[in-house]
Amino acid sequence: MKALIVYAHPSPASFSHAVKESLKSGFIDAGWEIIESDLYKMGYKACLDRYDYPTYTEEVFNIDRASTQALNDHVYDREIEIEMDKIRAANVIAFQFPIWWSTTPAILTGWLQRNFPIGFGWPDPVLSGKKVLIACTAGNNPKEELEAAVKLFARSFEFMGAKILPYIIITSVNTSTQEGRENELANAREVARETAANFQTAP
């Protein structure tokens, strides 16, 4: 079984990085294989544009026609094809990112927008049978506001047929104590381990 961990933070010194490593450890504890997309490290392109569809040659870019052509030709920008293969292979897709202005970092928004063109995820059921685990770090926004922000991100995966697991939202990261941080990391590891261990049995 495989977990794809999609991680969106520019700094390896961030708490997001530590949480990502904990998630990874939890899946490994349960005997799962890890596939990783460290988006900043990969230099992942954040913006969807016509170059995502290399066989589209019309002068004016029409996204519906371009993505339909890519679907028929089975050709996308190589960066997208690599991510699509990772998505197909994964049983769980886990995300780790910081909340920035009540949303995901642009690089992660781009990952979602570029990798799920028409024909991949919808209407075909690529995500059916997969589970999505969303973990994020945040500042001091009230938990309900952060939940609403994460729900918007989760919504797309739910629409495409994935099961959304309870979110891990870690607040007040910049003012938390060492003990608080260690507890959060232990919790993330355990959530990932349980997600993997109960994958077949949990609804």
Ligand SMILES: Cc1cc2nc3c(=O)[nH]c(=O)nc-3n(C[C@H](O)[C@H](O)[C@H](O)COP(=O)(O)O)c2cc1C
């Ligand atoms: C550009 C920017 C926007 C932010 N917006 C929010 C926000 O809307 N809500 C919030 O609670 N924290 C916000 N924060 C705080 C970050 O979420 C917080 O610093 C981060 O999650 C800390 O974890 P890290 O070590 O993984 O970066 C923002 C930080 C930055 C840099």
